[in-house]
Amino acid sequence: MSNVPGDLRYTKDHEWVRIEDDGSLVVGITDHAQEALGDLVFVEVPELDQTVAVGDGLAVVESVKAASDVYAPFAGTVTGVNEALADQPELINSEPYEEGWIARLQPDNRDDIDSLMDANAYDQYLIELEDG
């Protein structure tokens, strides 16, 4: 079973979103996503100050098997990127919710994340995918 922390929000494309105290939002990919991708070997992070709309490509993660887009779960401006991934893309495999975070964004509208799944809903979604 994959790890689904209770305090995060989730998308159907297997991104997670963490709400920070300062109002910014941190984005990464879930344990399920890293497991499906296999060993990560390259991450293309966004540019600082880049603006994105919902569903825009935010990053690209490449595993030994394939390249995969990470989509922006909400509209906003990139205020930070995880530079450590340049040398250690495998952090996404080992710590998808902590050291493997991808980007920090200032959302255009905080309420946008209300439409994302909470942990229970994402858990249920994963179960449906497995049964599907």
Next chain:
Amino acid sequence: MGHQTPLFDEHVAAGARMVDFGGWDMPLQYGSQIAEHNAVRMASGMFDVSHMTVVDVSGAAAADYLRRVVANDVARLTKPGKALYGCLLNESGGIIDDLIVYFCDTDRYRLVVNAATRDKDLAWLAAAAGDDVTLLERADLAMVAVQGPDARALVGRVLGHADELKRIGRFGFAEFGDAFVARTGYTGEDGFEVILPGADAIDLWRGLAAAGVAPCGLGARDSLRLEAGLCLYGSDMDETTSPYESNLAWTVDVSDAERRFIGRDALGSADSPDRVLTGLVLPAGGVLRGGQSVLTNTGEGTITSGSFSPTLRVSVALARLPAGSTQAEVVIRNKQLPVQIVKPPFVRAGKATFAQT
């Protein structure tokens, strides 16, 4: 559900992720693909390759027949217990498949061809055979490749016959009853490929696992063969490409002018193909993948297979480029990234074969 090898239950019990491969349910990986890759480069790993097609060729005309259907010359096998790698060509000189031919006895050879091409290979081989040659597919046999610097010693310990196994030279083999042990492989490492009845394969697999040999899936098999510069049929070569365009000129033997092997007349000169298969290295910026465009100083080419090299920690690829290319850029996500052109293999004895920029 696809075909299952005799080792299917072993894979599932070991937690393998199973995928469809040419109609077979095969293990892609058991855990980390990179860890499996590194196990083979540094110690030993084993692969279930029972999906591959084994064909026994027998009859007094077997050698003459194989000298006609294989572009390499089986006459180079001067004594039983030796094998060679080669291609089956069509009349146009395109590659129907690549294979290994094992010389068992004056009237008996064994062929191992790819699984995905089984049907067309068997049809082609049968059509080319006369009444004086018998072809027998050995679907009853399983095949385990044990590869890596420690592999041969561990096979000797588990399978027995350790002293005889030590005497098998590169591309040599020996038969012990139903067990056929060949010093061949598809990883660039030393090791054995063992062909044996399914029930015996399970015992061998379990014994090797207990001896510390890492089970490895198709994912690691692909990155290992790519580092070793070995072509993958269907990606790096097919019926539209000749051996000369596939870095396989060394497998075409034209030394005997009298030998009329199929495809010979259509092959141009080995010295001047318009397209060549060569190696690319991407120092930074992404991962090379099959299908990506390559822009060179002499025209445009295509990556035929690419991946991340766990040994070199950069991405490497095989690409078909216009002849004479010396500078190249690959297009990844609409960006042009400079790549180094190198002669495969990329890795030999666990180290880069070229100066990394």
